[in-house]
Amino acid sequence: MKLPWGADTIDVDLPPEWSVAGVFEPNPLPPAADPDEAVRQALCSPIGSPELVELARRAGKVAIVVDDLSRPTPARLLMTHIVAELEAAGLPRSAITVVTALGTHRAMSQDDLARKIGREWADTLAWENHNYADAARHTVLGTTRRGTPVALNSTVCAADLVILVGVIEPHVSASFGGGYKNLIPGVADARTIGATHTLNLTPATFNMTGRPCEENPMRLDLEEAGAMLRAPVFIVNVVLDRWLRVVRVVAGHPVRAHREGVKTCAALCGVRIPRLADVVLTTSYPMDIDLRQGLKAVANNIRAVRPGGMLINLVRAEEGAGHMSGRKPPFGRATLKRLAPLLAPAVRYTRSPEGEEFKFFTYFGLRMVRRYDVALYAPSVPKRATESIAFAHIVASFDELWPIARKKFPRRAEVIVVPAGGVTYPLV
Numbered sequence: 001m002k003l004p005w006g007a008d009t010i011d012v013d014l015p016p017e018w019s020v021a022g023v024f025e026p027n028p029l030p031p032a033a034d035p036d037e038a039v040r041q042a043l044c045s046p047i048g049s050p051e052l053v054e055l056a057r058r059a060g061k062v063a064i065v066v067d068d069l070s071r072p073t074p075a076r077l078l079m080t081h082i083v084a085e086l087e088a089a090g091l092p093r094s095a096i097t098v099v100t101a102l103g104t105h106r107a108m109s110q111d112d113l114a115r116k117i118g119r120e121w122a123d124t125l126a127w128e129n130h131n132y133a134d135a136a137r138h139t140v141l142g143t144t145r146r147g148t149p150v151a152l153n154s155t156v157c158a159a160d161l162v163i164l165v166g167v168i169e170p171h172v173s174a175s176f177g178g179g180y181k182n183l184i185p186g187v188a189d190a191r192t193i194g195a196t197h198t199l200n201l202t203p204a205t206f207n208m209t210g211r212p213c214e215e216n217p218m219r220l221d222l223e224e225a226g227a228m229l230r231a232p233v234f235i236v237n238v239v240l241d242r243w244l245r246v247v248r249v250v251a252g253h254p255v256r257a258h259r260e261g262v263k264t265c266a267a268l269c270g271v272r273i274p275r276l277a278d279v280v281l282t283t284s285y286p287m288d289i290d291l292r293q294g295l296k297a298v299a300n301n302i303r304a305v306r307p308g309g310m311l312i313n314l315v316r317a318e319e320g321a322g323h324m325s326g327r328k329p330p331f332g333r334a335t336l337k338r339l340a341p342l343l344a345p346a347v348r349y350t351r352s353p354e355g356e357e358f359k360f361f362t363y364f365g366l367r368m369v370r371r372y373d374v375a376l377y378a379p380s381v382p383k384r385a386t387e388s389i390a391f392a393h394i395v396a397s398f399d400e401l402w403p404i405a406r407k408k409f410p411r412r413a414e415v416i417v418v419p420a421g422g423v424t425y426p427l428v
Helices: 035-044 052-057 075-088 110-117 119-124 154-158 190-198 217-226 256-269 296-304 333-347 356-369 398-408
Strands: 002-005 008-011 018-023 062-067 096-101 126-129 138-143 149-153 161-167 233-240 246-252 270-272 277-283 305-314 373-377 393-395 413-418 425-427
Touching: 002 277, 035 075, 035 233, 035 246, 052 075, 052 161, 062 075, 062 154, 075 110, 075 119, 075 161, 075 233, 096 110, 096 154, 110 119, 138 154, 149 154, 149 190, 190 217, 190 356, 233 256, 246 256, 256 270, 277 296, 296 305, 296 356, 296 373, 296 413, 296 425, 305 398, 333 356, 373 398, 393 398
Parallel strands: 018 413, 062 096, 062 161, 096 126, 161 233, 270 425, 277 305, 277 413, 305 373, 373 393
Antiparallel strands: 002 008, 138 149, 233 246
């Protein structure tokens, strides 16, 4: 069978003893007939907010916070309309600063930004990379009710209007991307990022993919933190289908408009499966720029695997490992599986030299290794970059992959195939 592999496809031949129970794609919601018109309509009819042009008339400085290349947001399309609204309000381009919502990801170059938002805007608007590790470039805003210390990018905090440009897609810790998530972790400091990620280190919340935002401690906490900004916050978010076509654009209030977009994303990406499978075969598409993003397909689809089963994730990882850090564990996978029940609860109360965000990754891996086997086919990722990922078999060829899989299921296995694992999650 052919499965998505970046901009191309990859041929996959399953062991002949295995049977395919179904191929599950995102639900076929129609794309917008005219994406430009969809953006215009969203800006003309904002949800829970005055129109952008009206907010801009009262602003002297505007910060446009844009996600990075790890997200497929069609920011070039959105920026054209956003800047037109700001100019219609009488704002000069010199009043606008673009801030990249990197979280802890790598910095973007001028060419990266041009790929993201368009050469015209990258060359004519002021812009800056967010740096989560530079405390001097953050402004402290307070503490949330859950105890998260809130410090955000100072350029964003000094703006009179903040515009968040992003995509709403399934997300393991925030339920869905988009909304205030462009602020936290997008332009937050290290302590804020770490504190929000630590909130979901519990058996009930470690995998929140597709779960209601109102039931998600991390999502509610980052929304409380985002509301501490003194300036109005206006979102322009898109929902994309598996071919990255615009299905819906929502604009307006960072919570109310976001929730409307989430309804569409859930209808699109939440796919009902008949039963749990022995094996789930998925690809990281379209969240496949690097290994870090590619692991989202594991989080999205692990709930489709029966206890004791296996998930196989094909990871394109165009940029290799990405910003993955961590130490090689002192023991192997078999020992880790035995110790996981003891180690997982302790992770919440330990300090991680790699940062608090890495604790979430560690906790998630420990929860998974107890119940499932995970195999990653990641031929573009150097072996040294995978040594800290002890919860999975990581291989660079199918010749290595299939013996591992057939040792687990030497005869019969029922397989569910999820071609676009980066944006699909099962409803069981």
